Amino acid sequence: YKPRTVREWFFQKAAVFVTIAAAQGLIVIGGLIIFDGLKPNQIGMTFLVAIISALAYMLFVLMMNLFFGHIGSAVALVLLVLQLSGSAGTYPIQLSNAFFEAIHPYLPMTYTVKALRKTISLNGNPAFDLILLLIFGLVSLALMLIGMTIRRNRLVETSLVN
Template identity: 30%
Template sequence: MFADPVEVKNDKVAPVPDYGTGFSPYFLSLGLFVGALTLSIVFPLREPVAVPSSPIAWFLSKFGVLAVVSLFQTVLVVSVMFLWTDIQVHSEPYFILFTFVSSLTYITLIQFLATVLDNPGRFIAILLLIFQLTTSAGTFPLELIPDFFQWFNPFLPMTYTVFGYKAVISTGDFSIMWQNMFVLFSYIAVFIFLTNVYFRWNFKRRFEIMAREEA
């Protein structure tokens, strides 16, 4: 009794098979954000190839390319995760869908920042990335993060990509995955709207005045 007074019983909830699987939501979110940021450097997000016919045409000429790149990122990530790392997920279709939505969220965020602010917007995106790495609770539980950073946790998109990935990879609680995905859809809608506002304002300032001068 004195040598072993207490018997410890472990009840595992959603056990993670290895270290890599436990950190995969964090690094997947990081990789998708960096991919979107890199795209903004090599692809012109502001200047059109030709004079656009309307603000929406200007926006779609840029967003269409970004959506295709989001799909390419998704295919690349899924291929690497399934073929090379042999990660085990609770639903492969949901994993693919969530990866595409996460990629599109980051791409629309960076499209908005880089389109409206150009290089300062890219710098803000880098600062956001650094800030999200601390506040997303991807490495440590949220309760272990300083109170100052906990306050920002609900407002940044990486929080929801990390929690959504944890659900589809580790816990299998798809209701949590859908909740986080709907939040990401809200981010996408807001960033698309704001980017459209910029294109509409800039179209009037640049191309409508140009058309009047030519006439």
């Protein structure tokens, strides 16, 4: 079945990537709880943070792949590596060099780390962090839909010419 509209095309793909992202979040947090004995203060919010983060990152990687192909996947991988050092997930950002301190507020993983800290041990409200992750995901989604529309229009034009 070939989708006739961008909407059909998107929903064909969305069923797969939303399921995978939700499963990733559930498996990671569930595994930490079951196998490592993690006891989050806000268990439901911890799962929600993991699922929203996984979905936002997946949308970003799909968008990069749609626009730039394998190069987009490579760029996403480089951004992942930068985020590991710049998000203060491994050690405090104050111990990092000036480059990582400068990019820290602009990295989506910074807000995942902050939200997880709030839900796992601080009894904080992760709403602001989740909103930023949702914005990141929605911007990636919007760009992906624009890219899908452009690609579909090119395919239609090509098939009309041939």
